Amino acid sequence: MATGMSFENMFSLKGRVALVTGAAYGIGFAIARAFAKAGAKIAFNCRGRKHLDQALKDYRDEGIDAKGYIADVTDEEQVKKLVADIERDLGTIDILVNNAGIIKRIPMTEMSVAEFRQVIDIDLNAPFIVSKAVIPGMIRQGHGKIINICSMMSELGRETVSAYAAAKGGLKMLTRNICAEYGGANIQCNGIGPGYIATPQTAPLREIQPDGSRHPFDKFIISKTPAARWGTPEDLEGPAIFLASDASDFVNGHILYVDGGILAYIGKQP
Ligand code: NAP
Numbered sequence: 001m002a003t004g005m006s007f008e009n010m011f012s013l014k015g016r017v018a019l020v021t022g023a024a025y026g027i028g029f030a031i032a033r034a035f036a037k038a039g040a041k042i043a044f045n046c047r048g049r050k051h052l053d054q055a056l057k058d059y060r061d062e063g064i065d066a067k068g069y070i071a072d073v074t075d076e077e078q079v080k081k082l083v084a085d086i087e088r089d090l091g092t093i094d095i096l097v098n099n100a101g102i103i104k105r106i107p108m109t110e111m112s113v114a115e116f117r118q119v120i121d122i123d124l125n126a127p128f129i130v131s132k133a134v135i136p137g138m139i140r141q142g143h144g145k146i147i148n149i150c151s152m153m154s155e156l157g158r159e160t161v162s163a164y165a166a167a168k169g170g171l172k173m174l175t176r177n178i179c180a181e182y183g184g185a186n187i188q189c190n191g192i193g194p195g196y197i198a199t200p201q202t203a204p205l206r207e208i209q210p211d212g213s214r215h216p217f218d219k220f221i222i223s224k225t226p227a228a229r230w231g232t233p234e235d236l237e238g239p240a241i242f243l244a245s246d247a248s249d250f251v252n253g254h255i256l257y258v259d260g261g262i263l264a265y266i267g268k269q270p
């Protein structure tokens with residue numbers, strides 16, 4: 001409980017074991033790096049050797065001794081092994097960030113069922129699988145923090161992202177349900193809903209056009225965002241540390257939108 005703690009201890013993650021899924025690059029990497037700066041021991045996974053080796057080098061370059069594992073978060077057996085390996089190498093997981101995710105931008109009537117299922121599998125089923133594997137250890141040790149990376153699409157729809165919106169809307173409710181089911185075990189499960197963040201996932205929306213002009217979607221996002229810019233992965237560091245630390249011990253089942261104001265804004269008047 002944070003009451004009476006010094007400011008530094010309140011936000012410190014010293015000695016905590018954190019698993020950030022899909023943290024070889026992008027938002028996951030920035031969150032893991034921030035946790036390491038706050039004192040946490042970092043574990044991350046990704047799907048292939050090439051990304052793993054590059055990420056281990058990137059963490060080392062930042063002075064972070066992260067442990068990296070190859071594991072697909074949609075595969076329950078691989079996830080069980082991942083959690084067991086982390087417990088062996090670092091100890092019981094104190095903080096889980098369900099960050100791994102994909103998007104497919106395809107109009108709904110053109111999207112195959114297999115494509116829809118793949119997005120749901122990675123963006124919604126996997127946070128269930130990983131949380132399920134980690135919660136028993138958190139119960140045994142008497143505390144735990146789970147952060148689910150949600151989206152603007154946990155609240156809003158748009159053309160071409162039906163599967164992603166369905167998954168991220170579901171993830172918001174999985175977050176609330178984990179809070180409801182395990183809050184009594186001193187587990188806090190919250191979400192972060194990033195706005196439009198400049199990462200590989202959104203690179204196609206920011207591509208410079210053949211005539212040298214900016215992508216129309218890029219201009220659209222700037223006009224929809226009161227902060228008038230894209231977010232950066234670093235914008236998520238403070239909110240993630242807050243939700244991983246003792247400072248948020250009575251915050252549970254909440255989605256913290258970190259969106260430069262998008263959800264507060266109806267859009268520019270004509
Ligand atoms: P990104 O740059 O595409 O990174 C996604 C990460 O997820 C990659 O490291 C990828 O690893 C990993 N991953 C995907 N499927 C996986 C699987 N089955 N098993 C293990 N790892 C897997 O995306 P990002 O923009 O950083 O997004 C991170 C999270 O934030 C996602 O959940 C995304 O939906 C969410 N988000 C992003 C934005 C944004 O504007 N960028 C906004 C809101 C929410 P591999 O190397 O194995 O492919």
Ligand code: GCO
Nearest residue numbers: 103151152153194195196202
């Ligand atoms: C899209 C984007 C979004 C963002 C993010 C918004 O195509 O609309 O990729 O879905 O990545 O999730 O919060």
